Amino acid sequence: MFDRVISRRGLLVAGAMTAAGLASAACAEAWGSSPTSAVTRQQLPVTAAQDPAAMFAATTNTPAAAPANAPAAQSASGVQPTAVAAAHTGQRPAAWAMAMPGIITTFVPAGRQMALTFDACGGPGNDEMNEVLMNFLISQRIPATLFLNERWIDADPARAESLANNPLFEIGNHGTRHCPLSVTGRSVYNIRGTASPQQAVDEVWGNHERLIRLTGRAPRFFRTGTAHYDDIAVKIVHKLGETPVGFSINADAGATFGSAQIQREMAAAVPGAISIAHMHRPKSGTAPGMLAAIPRLRSAGYEFVHLP
Numbered sequence: 001m002f003d004r005v006i007s008r009r010g011l012l013v014a015g016a017m018t019a020a021g022l023a024s025a026a027c028a029e030a031w032g033s034s035p036t037s038a039v040t041r042q043q044l045p046v047t048a049a050q051d052p053a054a055m056f057a058a059t060t061n062t063p064a065a066a067p068a069n070a071p072a073a074q075s076a077s078g079v080q081p082t083a084v085a086a087a088h089t090g091q092r093p094a095a096w097a098m099a100m101p102g103i104i105t106t107f108v109p110a111g112r113q114m115a116l117t118f119d120a121c122g123g124p125g126n127d128e129m130n131e132v133l134m135n136f137l138i139s140q141r142i143p144a145t146l147f148l149n150e151r152w153i154d155a156d157p158a159r160a161e162s163l164a165n166n167p168l169f170e171i172g173n174h175g176t177r178h179c180p181l182s183v184t185g186r187s188v189y190n191i192r193g194t195a196s197p198q199q200a201v202d203e204v205w206g207n208h209e210r211l212i213r214l215t216g217r218a219p220r221f222f223r224t225g226t227a228h229y230d231d232i233a234v235k236i237v238h239k240l241g242e243t244p245v246g247f248s249i250n251a252d253a254g255a256t257f258g259s260a261q262i263q264r265e266m267a268a269a270v271p272g273a274i275s276i277a278h279m280h281r282p283k284s285g286t287a288p289g290m291l292a293a294i295p296r297l298r299s300a301g302y303e304f305v306h307l308p
């Protein structure tokens with residue numbers, strides 16, 4: 001499986017992505033080539049880790065009824081994507097960030113636990129798999145949550161299916177086009193976000209349905225391309241039955257950090273931490289950094305767990 005991927009994509013160097021490339025490919029590219037100091041070692045908002053859905057109970061609008069002729073308006077889970085979009089039409093967001101109420105950035109650990117998450121962003125130059133990293137996780141029996149973008153899945157469905165069939169990995173939703181999730185088209189790193197509630201719904205729901213076809217079950221967790229949301233978009237994700245996941249450790253800054261920097265970031269782990277790194281750039285420092293950092297954390301007593 002891995003050999004096939006490498007032979008087809010072997011000459012792509014993901015790190016060669018340019019600023020111009022980012023600007024011209026809306027919603028398309030990985031984040032992290034912009035300054036990242038503001039997002040490293042985020043504070044750990046405890047409340048969001050408890051029950052992010054509950055905090056919306058008092059403020060969430062009642063969904064409007066779906067049009068009678070809306071195609072595929074209701075999923076097997078009872079979620080009505082069209083109605084979710086309609087309920088937020090015309091609303092103006094009040095926040096734009098990677099961490100806010102409703103986004104999980106930590107979890108309540110049972111002892112010395114932390115959660116590893118890896119994103120596969122997909123798209124031009126980002127469709128490879130870091131097989132050294134993934135083979136390490138598999139051989140060392142290290143659980144992780146993998147956020148897969150629909151384009152990355154479609155680049156090699158058998159590869160994604162193999163990961164999905166491995167109980168070490170929970171598969172999360174990393175979006176359909178890899179957009180920042182906005183209802184107004186807000187941009188970050190020159191990547192334009194979704195521009196309406198319907199576009200935000202489509203960004204989540206397109207890959208939601210793709211992941212059901214891939215894994216046989218609905219994804220529980222969502223992370224946007226670039227990890228940015230506005231507050232209306234956060235509510236939309238919850239209404240679609242998924243929980244937005246951020247991070248407390250920005251381990252590889254979009255696969256731009258070298259091994260030593262990744263080891264420093266991971267060394268800051270505390271129980272309940274959620275790390276983010278990237279699994280689609282085999283030539284990055286991510287594998288050497290993680291292959292050094294993870295055994296060290298294990299020696300320090302850390303257990304790696306799925307998100308609760």
Ligand SMILES: [Zn+2]
Nearest residue numbers: 119121225226
């Ligand atoms: Zn991504």
